[in-house]
Amino acid sequence: MRGLTKLAPEREAALSGHYAAATGAARRRTLLGFAVVATLAILAGYAAEVRPLVLAENIGQFTAYIRQILPPVGLDHPVADLRAWYWGLPSWLALLGETLLMAYLGTLLGALAGFALSFVAAANLVRSRLLRILAKRFLEICRTVPEVVFALLFVIAFGLGPMVGVLAVAIHTTGALGKLFSEVVENIDMRPVEGLSASGASWVETVRFAVLPQVLSNFASYGLLRFEINVRGAAVLGFVGAGGIGQEFLAAIRNFYYADVGAILGLIILTVVCIDLATERVRHRLIGPEQAR
Amino acid sequence: MSGARSGALRATARADLARLRARYPEQFRADRAARARLIVGLGAVAGLAALACWRLDVSLPRILHGMGRLGTFAMLMLPPSPEGHLRIFLHALGETLGIAFLGTLTSAILAFPVAFLAARNVVPNPFARFAIRRGLDVLRSVDVLIWALIWINVVGLGPFAGLLAIACSDVGALGKLFSEAIETCDRRAGEGVVASGGSTLHRIRFGLIPGVLPVLASQVLYFFESNTRSATIIGIVGAGGIGQYLTELIRVLELKQVAFLVLMILVTVAAIDWVSTRLRRVIIGPAAR
Numbered sequence: 001m002r003g004l005t006k007l008a009p010e011r012e013a014a015l016s017g018h019y020a021a022a023t024g025a026a027r028r029r030t031l032l033g034f035a036v037v038a039t040l041a042i043l044a045g046y047a048a049e050v051r052p053l054v055l056a057e058n059i060g061q062f063t064a065y066i067r068q069i070l071p072p073v074g075l076d077h078p079v080a081d082l083r084a085w086y087w088g089l090p091s092w093l094a095l096l097g098e099t100l101l102m103a104y105l106g107t108l109l110g111a112l113a114g115f116a117l118s119f120v121a122a123a124n125l126v127r128s129r130l131l132r133i134l135a136k137r138f139l140e141i142c143r144t145v146p147e148v149v150f151a152l153l154f155v156i157a158f159g160l161g162p163m164v165g166v167l168a169v170a171i172h173t174t175g176a177l178g179k180l181f182s183e184v185v186e187n188i189d190m191r192p193v194e195g196l197s198a199s200g201a202s203w204v205e206t207v208r209f210a211v212l213p214q215v216l217s218n219f220a221s222y223g224l225l226r227f228e229i230n231v232r233g234a235a236v237l238g239f240v241g242a243g244g245i246g247q248e249f250l251a252a253i254r255n256f257y258y259a260d261v262g263a264i265l266g267l268i269i270l271t272v273v274c275i276d277l278a279t280e281r282v283r284h285r286l287i288g289p290e291q292a293r
Numbered sequence: 294m295s296g297a298r299s300g301a302l303r304a305t306a307r308a309d310l311a312r313l314r315a316r317y318p319e320q321f322r323a324d325r326a327a328r329a330r331l332i333v334g335l336g337a338v339a340g341l342a343a344l345a346c347w348r349l350d351v352s353l354p355r356i357l358h359g360m361g362r363l364g365t366f367a368m369l370m371l372p373p374s375p376e377g378h379l380r381i382f383l384h385a386l387g388e389t390l391g392i393a394f395l396g397t398l399t400s401a402i403l404a405f406p407v408a409f410l411a412a413r414n415v416v417p418n419p420f421a422r423f424a425i426r427r428g429l430d431v432l433r434s435v436d437v438l439i440w441a442l443i444w445i446n447v448v449g450l451g452p453f454a455g456l457l458a459i460a461c462s463d464v465g466a467l468g469k470l471f472s473e474a475i476e477t478c479d480r481r482a483g484e485g486v487v488a489s490g491g492s493t494l495h496r497i498r499f500g501l502i503p504g505v506l507p508v509l510a511s512q513v514l515y516f517f518e519s520n521t522r523s524a525t526i527i528g529i530v531g532a533g534g535i536g537q538y539l540t541e542l543i544r545v546l547e548l549k550q551v552a553f554l555v556l557m558i559l560v561t562v563a564a565i566d567w568v569s570t571r572l573r574r575v576i577i578g579p580a581a582r
Contacts, residue, residue, distance in 0.1 A: 144559050239530065268434070
């Protein structure tokens with residue numbers, strides 16, 4: 001390698017002075033940021049009663065727990081062990097199916113409501129400020145109140161059962177998808193809208209023929225993503241009495257049926273990962289041609 | 294486009310519709326194949342929905358009946374008031390924020406090195422990458438509430454269990470997002486570092502990290518927001534925060550206090566939303582320019 005060219009001393013001094021000043025300012029900013037984060041972390045640690053010693057002392061219990069819920073499957077007769085471990089497979093699969101249907105129906109209803117509201121909340125389609133703000137605030141409330149809280153309230157109003165889960169998932173999905181959908185709608189190309197307006201279309205016709213073709217693949221992609229999130233959410237809604245696999249799972253945890261906990265958890269993880277992979281593939285196919293264009 | 298002008302255009306076009314139809318028959322013809330596909334697709338979606346309604350016992354009369362009772366509850370919620378428990382509620386809210394903040398921070402710190410190991414442009418070995426990615430998937434697919442139940446067994450009831458639960462499930466999610474951000478990073482800076490004699494570590498430190506750090510920081514802020522929401526419910530299994538009170542008060546139908554708690558959550562989340570949007574703009578700003 002060739003040796004580096006030497007700079008004149010005064011030039012070098014000036015350059016390194018500038019460099020030191022620039023890096024010094026950046027470094028001071030970084031240190032300040034770290035200090036703020038550290039202070040907040042200490043305050044938060046105080047508020048959240050962090051006890052690292054307890055964690056260090058009991059970390060053995062965590063590994064022991066994991067070991068306990070791991071399958072009691074030996075190498076001697078693995079098939080029989082597996083069958084014994086998943087003794088409740090038919091009923092668990094039925095409950096899992098219930099959870100999936102809950103997530104599906106909730107996502108569908110929420111997506112329909114969010115779909116309708118997103119056009120009202122989009123700034124480029126609705127001129128009335130009041131209507132738009134009302135729609136946006138409504139979506140925000142749907143989104144911010146956690147679905148478990150809705151489920152708790154609905155359990156009292158509608159009685160125990162999976163319908164509660166469907167409604168809770170649907171309301172939360174309305175809020176989440178309504179916001180994403182309206183952002184998509186706000187980013188569309190406005191020229192088709194103007195063209196249709198100019199050729200005599202009404203508002204609904206404009207939305208149908210000028211807006212929908214542009215946004216539909218994005219909507220479907222967001223809907224699938226939400227479905228995946230909702231499957232995970234629906235699995236735990238059973239904790240508050242909203243049916244599905246969650247109820248069975250909570251019972252297993254509370255009663256210390258370790259093998260069952262492991263088995264059901266395995267089923268849930270497998271389902272979520274499968275749905276994850278499937279929706280990702282479909283989403284790539286939906287989005288793909290759009291970006292290739 | 295101005296309202297008056299487009300209205301006039303529309304009127305003209307409507308008056309001329311018959312002639313337009315005659316002049317451009319291509320544009321007015323129906324696409325039968327596409328329509329059939331659409332109908333089959335919609336039929337499948339609706340059929341599955343009907344099956345779900347039937348299996349889950351969802352019916353309009355039940356919904357209407359429940360709506361009536363919900364209306365009664367809504368009346369009972371007014372006016373929202375803490376009824377003398379403001380101090381306890383504020384303490385619980387502080388606990389919730391603490392859980393969310395430290396949980397997010399812990400998961401970000403843990404996910405940061407793991408994400409580099411899961412990124413294609415840092416670890417070229419596909420088997421190692423695959424193993425790490427699937428590990429992150431497993432962490433991610435266990436819900437926060439389930440993690441909380443597991444951690445309660447280890448550190449006992451209280452907010453610490455909630456914090457660990459949020460940290461665990463977020464390591465999976467953040468690790469995945471981080472590694473995707475690292476993979477889409479501009480590679481020219483890294484190549485420059487290598488070309489001028491830097492090692493792999495130099496390439497990561499000076500070629501990758503400066504580029505991805507703003508993106509990662511903004512993702513962490515997003516997660517802080519969403520974790521504030523998760524931390525409000527983590528109390529229903531006994532892992533601290535405001536959810537504990539929320540569950541109990543709903544069970545005993547103290548709906549005025551419930552409404553007050555929900556309002557507190559809404560205000561807090563809105564405030565955090567506002568702050569993090571500002572922060573994100575500051576962080577992303579210089580990179581976007």
